[in-house]
Amino acid sequence: MSLQVISAISNSSLLQPGFSLLNFNGRVFFFGQKGWPKRSCPTGVFLLDIKQNELKMKPAFFSKDSCYLPPLRYPALCKLGDNAESDEYQYIIHGGKTPNNDLSDKIYVMSLVSKSSKKNTFKCIEKDLGGDVPEARYGHTINVVRSRGKSVSVIFGGRTYTPLAQRTTEKWNSVVDCLPFVFLIDFEFGCCTSYILPELQDGLAFHVSVAKNDTIYILGGHSLQNNTRSPSLYKLKIDLPLGSPSVTCTILPGGISVSSAIVTQTSDTEFVLVGGYQSDNQKRLVCNTIVLEDSKVEVVERASPDWTPDIKHCRIWFGCDIGEGSVLLGIPGANKQLISDANYFYILRCKEAEEDKEEEMSAQICSQTLTEDPGDSTPFEDSEEFCFSAEANSFDVDDTDTYNEDDEENESETGYWITCSASCSIDINTWVPFYSTELNKPAMILCSSGTGHWVHAQCMDLSETMLLRLSEANVKYFCNEHVDLNKGLQTPQKVVHQKKQPMKPLRRKAAMKITTPAKKSFLRRLFE
Template identity: 45%
Template structure:
């Protein structure tokens, strides 16, 4: 949410069930009006015109605000080798997309592609944190050199009349990390980075506190929870942010009685202790057995039940 606008989520690209890559942009909004106990999630495809980004995955899309306007910033990702360069040996290989920055107008879906001299390599599976007209990019993997450099750069966007103005600042104190999870904390523009990988075979077990303000970006290491055996010994993990201060982690079950695609799910919470500013972490496992749940079918609207106390601010 921003300046009274309703909260929404942007979904772009990704792999389809047929292992194809998508270039579509969807906007997911929450509609909680009315006096009933239902919340409606509406998903609408946004038509893109101009210079739209091509199909990809492993990229980021962020929201910037400048001079009373709003735009989406898309960067990075991977795609299949262009058809003209494919052979029988590499026809299904992927490469990093060109290091272009795409600006997408929020209202009309007009897209423009921008090359910046500071950005010479494409990258994927990085993090992006936005505040006002700035986006900070952390980490990422470069396919051409198979490395995870400790990258950190700031993209500043001025939405001027006519043509936008983009500038980039490169910093030397980033994080060597890919596929991590960013969880917002209680205060605005405060985050915890959890999960991810330091290499193809090594998970990143530490946590990092990040704050964005007028002076830039500030990062500090934080003690991680006491991971249990399933988490610490698993080769892979993934997840996403829940509510503020909470993260959902999933690891393969790794046990014979479990189904082949079985996973353990854990909820990790971060909270302030007393009057201290530093968040403390606790880790707890939630039940993953939902015997009465039915598979989710394709739909443009999803309904979730609400408790009476949640209706206080409904209009």
């Protein structure tokens, strides 16, 4: 196992505890940002690309026939496909928290319908369910099992808000464990069925679940009611005959007391468990291997990587499975940083060195995570991700939104994305509109030094008012690198508006003349 430091380039504040990862054939997409999406990426879904130890985020798009998908933190995720080797599969997303801390009870199906070097387009569909629909929750798991040629999704665990009738002003947003029901969801008919099993007495959240064929293994988790991390290992077996499904639960020995752990798959039968917490104030630095063979499961301890001092001494940590036996880990940054939400990131490779080299030659490593403020709920349990992506395949379908890659200019070669100065911070992959007049390109202004060159207004620290005045006035502007005593910053002179004289009326009444008595007498005699 090897640990490698990754530097995040801009927008790293979106990578907070609670995010999710969607792995499509080596392309890993970030979902579940902190806060509502901005205009630069209204979908809230980003392609995470790690090259040369640098993490970059590129916005992704939705097709025109997609439904609205809010950014959800701590949802349950799993792949939905006919078989593990199929290129056509989708991701199921259930539950989670919105940026307003509301819990979602909806279930979505996401698929990648178009991919290119410039644009990745998703299609998102909200599924209508009937029957025993699971209540809104977060910190739970969802898995797909297959039996007798059929497949169903299984939801278990999680937390939800206290019922409205039991809420008080002081504890309005307090959470409780969901009842330990097992929900089976048939997407073909859109029906849900709940099961009560005597072996499952207490609710669990932030546990780990691994599925193989018709069996699900549930490991670890935290119970709010008892404030314990159960070392139990549960085995759920689902049988899907022609009639009603059958669900049985068996408690197995050899479990681990851990919550908020991350699982990544290294082979067809092996998974690696890393991270998590073994108590409220102690991280779990030990790693384990989960071996699934036939109908048996074995959890054994394995050699841990050389954790850095920052990881050992930090209070919380979080992360998610990247795929191909790698995990993205994050720890809070120092308080002295300019960006309070900035974090440090690491790539943990769980495969052997030879296997890692083969993977690096054939696939591009990307990443993704969950997002939430530690203060929203329990400081530790709400800080990790609880899903894994063992294999990542994607499928090619005709583009549904008539996007033509040849019609779009290569913005990496145009003048808007140049390095305008030594202090230039504009990047095509992470840029966000700064001025109200910007839409999809940064505002630029011409420097009159020499033959002239263009610079970004944001890099020159120009206010929006000054930028508008410089664009309207006929004055010369010099950038921060070329301004001197002889060529000072030319500010537009104040325009003196001339006072307009009021228009004279077209017709003016003549002054009335007063007739004297003598003249009146003359006129009287004249007409007589």
